[in-house]
Amino acid sequence: YIGSSGLSQLNMKSFAFDLSHAPECSLQNSFVCCRIYMDYNATTPVDPEVVRVITDALTDAWGNPSSNYLPGLKARDIIYHSRDTIARMVGGKAEDIIFTSGGTEANNLVFHTAVEHFRKSKTSAQGDTNSKQLNGRGSLPHIIISSVEHDPIKLTAKHLLKEDLCGLIGPDWVLVVDVTFVPISKVTARVEVEDVIAAICPTTCLVSIMLANNETGIIMPIKDICQRVREVNKQRAASAPRILLHTDAAQKIRDGNPVDGMFQFYGPRIGALFVNDPGTTTPVYPLFFGGGQERNFRPGYDMVYCMVGFCMDDELLNRIKTSMLLILKSILLLSLYFSELRTHTWKILNVFCGNLVMCSHFLRPSHILLSCGIPYHVATNALRISVGRCTSREDVDIVVEDLRDTVEQLERMN
């Protein structure tokens, strides 16, 4: 149990001891008088204007969007406007936006589409003499991702690889993929364009590299990768599948350059996949089947109450775009490491983070930081501090002061 007296009045050593016996949720019982949110990179508070429009929608737009009476028409109107706003956000057409339940689903839809796309390409190329190169291990759909992707990308890839390793499917290629995890540069923490291009083989059907990393804020060279992959596609044999390009843009919305897969900032969570002419220029193979919503690319009841947060005018849109850039540019990664206190440091950080400052820390060293070449013991004690548009200069001063106190106390104990 954590007392109500605040971090500075506690004896650090006994405190760490107490925490180790306390259930994780005991923080809930603590009296918190001063809390500063600095974890905008994990999630953002909901904008009061968004709360207002959602409340209105719950009262007025509760109808089935396919019905012809007012609460349904209002719901339909919300879907139309949200789609339009997102299209303007990414610089695409409204028809190119497919709403999903979130980024995880959007990313899984992309992987599923890539595998199906490969399967259909292979079927249509049957009888072609070039298709001989697609035998053995080389007949698996091949996917390229970076080694620092977000979980929904990394784990989907690993799951598909594991299916293969389990040997449950045998020599069948339908449900398995071959994946190349392109490492990032230890200097720039970015994937190198040349490394991505070098990984391409005749069975490559998808390149999926995140737009900006969620832990380091590093922006990947997506534009250059797109250009180079397009050149490869032009020179490809007719029997090889076209390489689809995808970027998980959960952390950043790119101006004027369409991307697919994003979260909503300063609103409730929902996903949207941007696809260039879905079903015609770019294939989309749905994950579910049902009532025809989202032109059958993603059926299921429309999440009107989440979408409504997107119904915004240009001024609010610009404000939010600027705020998103601010979040990315503002990530500060710190690591407090003292050899003697090794096992307890994270618990002390837990109090620093959980009680006074709300920011992200890691119980296990983040695979992303390790990929950047950061030593294990430093990565274990990393803190991620990120500011947003509600953060004031005073907030930053208080956090810096508090962090200095924590470090001093740790040093004294050392």
Add this chain to the structure above:
Amino acid sequence: YIGSSGLSQLNMKSFAFDLSHAPECSLQNSFVCCRIYMDYNATTPVDPEVVRVITDALTDAWGNPSSNYLPGLKARDIIYHSRDTIARMVGGKAEDIIFTSGGTEANNLVFHTAVEHFRKSKTSAQGDTNSKQLNGRGSLPHIIISSVEHDPIKLTAKHLLKEDLCGLIGPDWVLVVDVTFVPISKVTARVEVEDVIAAICPTTCLVSIMLANNETGIIMPIKDICQRVREVNKQRAASAPRILLHTDAAQKIRDGNPVDGMFQFYGPRIGALFVNDPGTTTPVYPLFFGGGQERNFRPGYDMVYCMVGFCMDDELLNRIKTSMLLILKSILLLSLYFSELRTHTWKILNVFCGNLVMCSHFLRPSHILLSCGIPYHVATNALRISVGRCTSREDVDIVVEDLRDTVEQLERMN
């Protein structure tokens, strides 16, 4: 364009003519002074108490549920309590509830699980002498559904069948299923237990029959089907897969008898799948991969703002349970059919339904009504009227009066 004068003052014939040229959404421009909602079976308004808790959650519980600071802890608390409420609603354990984005996803998860379950059973039975019976067409996973299932069930089944018909996969059994659509009785509009049991074959891996029909309100004999299928499972050869049982309970929540797949009434839409000991007693194979939410059975960010509508006390829970039964028992199906006006009747109904009374009508005859043996022309002009807990006796009187006026006008024109 529809004028503001209301149905009773309009000349029916010219009106029908006008409507045929008007875009579908022109109703939006009409001034509507008196509207009575009688389509509770399609969707329900959001309870004001639910609007309040959602607004509170948007303001206070916007944190990532896995974080340790207050807005995250509040989100975690909402997830915990919603799961508990639903478990009490269906008479199951909290651990048995898997939240999804809606009924469509929940139903698709069940089909995906059944096919994977069959695949793994077949793999583990390899070498068994009884597995010889699983050759040729008989090696496909077999699924039994009723002929009047809701779209997410019917279309998923049809999609899996179509994959087979396209011949794109060839003789591979991984992605294809064999489906039996059990017809309903023309007398009771129910599936007969004996018909379901008779359809079972050695490759049957799933029986999915809806709890209550969304158009007729007819409740299916799920309890008896469950009991009989359990007996079949007991007598099955070790090489045959256990038959999984599923019921789409979008229309009714069953007391004390666990079911899986339901929508939320009087709140925003969300899905929940009830599974008896998921991953141990009953297999669950996820559709997506990602950040570990819902114990990896359904990863993806938690829809806290939709779940919060489930955080209710026993009194509200009982009120809503009673209301759900009321909706089911209150479905009234009417058909206004006049041979001369055949092509225009639905447009007149559109006004009756869309302008004064909000209820469901069908542009094409419903396959469910046709399955019940209702003639094509009668099914085409069917109206579904359903009341809910906000419907007053006065509302019913007004609608009956208005319906009588409409019929009289139609008769005069005939």
